[in-house]
Amino acid sequence: MEIKKNLKSGEFLVADTDAADVFIPEEFNEEQLMIAQSCRDFLAMEVSPQMAELEKGNRELMKSILKKSGELGLMGVSIPEEFGGFGQSFVTQMLVAEASGAGYSFSVAFMAHCGIGTLPILYYGNREQREKYVPKLASGELIGSYCLTEPGAGSDANAGKTSATLSEDGKYYILNGQKMWITNAGFADIQIVFAKIDNDRVLSAFIVESSYPGVVIGPDEQKMGIKGSSTCQIYYNDVKVPVENLLGKRGEGFRIALNILHMGRIKLGANVLGSAKKAIEDSVRYANERKQFGVLISSFGAIKHKLAEQVIRLFTCESAVYRVSRDIDDLTDTLLADCGDTGRASIEAIGHYAVEAAILKVAGSEMLDYVSDEAVQIYGGMGYSAETDVERSYRDSRINRIFEGTNEINRLLVSDTAMKRAMKGDFDLFGKAAGLYAGLDNLLETMAEGDDYYGEKSTYTGNFKKAILICIHGAVERYGRTLVHQQEVLNNIADMIIETYLSESLRLRVQKLESLKSDLTVYRDILDVNIYDAASRIRKSAHDAIYAFAEEGQAENLVRAADTLTAVRGVNVKSARRRIADKLIEDNAYKF
Amino acid sequence: MKILVCISNVPDTTTKIRFTEGNTSVDTSGIQWVINPWDELSLTRALELRDDPSSGVKSVTVIHSGPASAEPVIRKALAIGADDAVRIDSPSGDAYSVAAGIAEVVRKEQYDIILCGVESSDYNGSMVGGMIAEFLEIPSVSGISELKAEGGNVTITRETDGGKEIVSVPLPFTGIVQKGIAKEPRIAAMRGIMMARSKQIRVYEPGPEEALTGIEVFEKPPARGACKFIDPDNPEQLIDLLQNEAKVI
Numbered sequence: 087m088e089i090k091k092n093l094k095s096g097e098f099l100v101a102d103t104d105a106a107d108v109f110i111p112e113e114f115n116e117e118q119l120m121i122a123q124s125c126r127d128f129l130a131m132e133v134s135p136q137m138a139e140l141e142k143g144n145r146e147l148m149k150s151i152l153k154k155s156g157e158l159g160l161m162g163v164s165i166p167e168e169f170g171g172f173g174q175s176f177v178t179q180m181l182v183a184e185a186s187g188a189g190y191s192f193s194v195a196f197m198a199h200c201g202i203g204t205l206p207i208l209y210y211g212n213r214e215q216r217e218k219y220v221p222k223l224a225s226g227e228l229i230g231s232y233c234l235t236e237p238g239a240g241s242d243a244n245a246g247k248t249s250a251t252l253s254e255d256g257k258y259y260i261l262n263g264q265k266m267w268i269t270n271a272g273f274a275d276i277q278i279v280f281a282k283i284d285n286d287r288v289l290s291a292f293i294v295e296s297s298y299p300g301v302v303i304g305p306d307e308q309k310m311g312i313k314g315s316s317t318c319q320i321y322y323n324d325v326k327v328p329v330e331n332l333l334g335k336r337g338e339g340f341r342i343a344l345n346i347l348h349m350g351r352i353k354l355g356a357n358v359l360g361s362a363k364k365a366i367e368d369s370v371r372y373a374n375e376r377k378q379f380g381v382l383i384s385s386f387g388a389i390k391h392k393l394a395e396q397v398i399r400l401f402t403c404e405s406a407v408y409r410v411s412r413d414i415d416d417l418t419d420t421l422l423a424d425c426g427d428t429g430r431a432s433i434e435a436i437g438h439y440a441v442e443a444a445i446l447k448v449a450g451s452e453m454l455d456y457v458s459d460e461a462v463q464i465y466g467g468m469g470y471s472a473e474t475d476v477e478r479s480y481r482d483s484r485i486n487r488i489f490e491g492t493n494e495i496n497r498l499l500v501s502d503t504a505m506k507r508a509m510k511g512d513f514d515l516f517g518k519a520a521g522l523y524a525g526l527d528n529l530l531e532t533m534a535e536g537d538d539y540y541g542e543k544s545t546y547t548g549n550f551k552k553a554i555l556i557c558i559h560g561a562v563e564r565y566g567r568t569l570v571h572q573q574e575v576l577n578n579i580a581d582m583i584i585e586t587y588l589s590e591s592l593r594l595r596v597q598k599l600e601s602l603k604s605d606l607t608v609y610r611d612i613l614d615v616n617i618y619d620a621a622s623r624i625r626k627s628a629h630d631a632i633y634a635f636a637e638e639g640q641a642e643n644l645v646r647a648a649d650t651l652t653a654v655r656g657v658n659v660k661s662a663r664r665r666i667a668d669k670l671i672e673d674n675a676y677k678f
Numbered sequence: 679m680k681i682l683v684c685i686s687n688v689p690d691t692t693t694k695i696r697f698t699e700g701n702t703s704v705d706t707s708g709i710q711w712v713i714n715p716w717d718e719l720s721l722t723r724a725l726e727l728r729d730d731p732s733s734g735v736k737s738v739t740v741i742h743s744g745p746a747s748a749e750p751v752i753r754k755a756l757a758i759g760a761d762d763a764v765r766i767d768s769p770s771g772d773a774y775s776v777a778a779g780i781a782e783v784v785r786k787e788q789y790d791i792i793l794c795g796v797e798s799s800d801y802n803g804s805m806v807g808g809m810i811a812e813f814l815e816i817p818s819v820s821g822i823s824e825l826k827a828e829g830g831n832v833t834i835t836r837e838t839d840g841g842k843e844i845v846s847v848p849l850p851f852t853g854i855v856q857k858g859i860a861k862e863p864r865i866a867a868m869r870g871i872m873m874a875r876s877k878q879i880r881v882y883e884p885g886p887e888e889a890l891t892g893i894e895v896f897e898k899p900p901a902r903g904a905c906k907f908i909d910p911d912n913p914e915q916l917i918d919l920l921q922n923e924a925k926v927i
Contacts, residue, residue, distance in 0.1 A: 116750045120757055120871050127865040159868025172868045604707075675692045677708060 096504035105597035109412030125185035140314030156226015170221030180356040187360020191314030198269040203230025209433035210334040231274035248281040261325040272316030289339030300325035311481030355446025358454040390667035406591035451486035500580035519559035578631035611662035625652035682789035686714040687751035716795025722860035734830040756874040757866035768884035777809030779885025807854035823858035
């Protein structure tokens, strides 16, 4: 497979990447590490001591802590210096998203403000709008929120009924409607509201100040988790929004909403890393204190399995998160040279990597669910007690599979967007898929493993890609334009794509680590176990897809191909997991 | 007034210490280095004084004795708010050589207050502050829990056994600081982190004195044995164990 630099979104399905070209977390510079440490210090000093009170729903306290984070400059990381921020790279923004992830509901409030509550104005606002609002949002003087969801418009965002009618004097849009599940609603000063102007079929976006007459904030929702974050309904009763507060062009709202969601998804992928690291550290510290049958439970193989698996899944996701982050930085630089507008260049670059954004959203949220679930299990009965952080982690984690687009929507986006980008001509997916499909017999004969450790792993991930292409070709051939209605098959393909992107990112990271660390035993263990497990998960997804789309008599040959393409060398996963767990147990902290 | 804050870089508190080279050297691989907590509190108080116009404190400089690999910790101090920094380009020495090096810098740059943490959280020597004062033949005040400055005059509160004493001291002096001097360390703000890039770190040659002491060998405390439970009705067994096994009576 061809090795290319600066791959387009989804292009990894048909091209390889050189390990030297990916960014890995071990390459953070001193300044980036210092920024992340400031975030962690802030959580330790300002958030954690107040967590119990925040969980009771003390909104004033949450707002005051948010403002303190603004005073420290943490809200300005993504904002260019000309608008009062610090103009940091996307990699650094993601690192801040990660570091804040250990802050439970504070993290949700902080991320909502810094991301969907602030960046639409930076990305799509005109000069006046940016100058008026962005510096105050960057400093925490104003708190932002994002109002897209309505009672009848969740995943189908364009079905929103909130209306905006131009006033007779042409000075205002009169806003009427209702929004729900609005994070920070209880204390936000600024709202990004999506509504349809007159009888438009598409959405437009508006900057609405919460103080405008007619804006009514409902009571806080009682939620399963993230109880410290404010989530309310908002009602708009003949709200007069100045015409100059139209964000972007009329009818551009859906595009704005989608691109902002891409950004939200990708940052969620980073945010869950911080939450998961906290849950893993809680897990190992408890396992290193809790004795049963006279010994620490961290000495039991069953517990080591859990601890190791937590590490493997986190480390793998982390590899993918920072790989994409650098890709976005590179593309932003290229776009910036063309358009000269940092905000527009950033959002275009983020929007471009829609396939990877959806991958990170699904993989990250499900990784955190796994990690926090096993954290509760390691705690045993104590994990069921509301006194422990792992109990909160378990409840707080669940929302990540729902907001920023459900994982169901995002799985569909993974396969659908990859295919659409290929159809648009970004890369040759279908030609290569047809070639593989036509040469299945040759494929079976020419299978070869790589000639070294990483060569072998690269062959495996290359084969996973071939399995994906075969399934895509088969599904498209069978269903044609109606494939969109075969969500189960699209989900099978999405799962294969997600697994493959993660495994490849992990392989690239470990390979690059060769030049940075002297002892790579546990990192190779992580890679070995991941590839071994991913192969069987991909095989299962391929089987499910093939048996769904294959015609009578065709399935057997395709399944054989899928089996061959997902065949990997056996690994003593028990020993590998024990070595990984032993490092975690010895360090009594996550230090991978 | 000019304040000089001495900072050590120490392994962060969660570090599992390992030794190499026949237990004569600390294995530094994988260690995350941080500012010694007592030094960080000294720095915090120094910055509070500098930020208060009535204190008379005009600048805060940090100083560290060690190799260039310690510069991230120095830049962290600059990011927190120190005005500038000095690094004495010395391989790690003992308290004597470090204090001699710092004293040499003070002679050249003239500071009014030299602050040291009561100890570093790695070697816990508690010696550098007193030695600096001795080299410079200036007063040294230990156990400082409160430091006030107004119009160039300094008032110090010292923790004593079971009480406090409030003392005044002429400038210059060396202050040895313990917890309580500042509520909690400052967090490096984004602006500070950005500004740290452009702040100066002046590098000096190693000080005039060689180390007087060296590490022969490190030893970890013996692993704790299993707890033995003695039947309360059997005090003879307890006495026997204390006499013959623990050999403490």
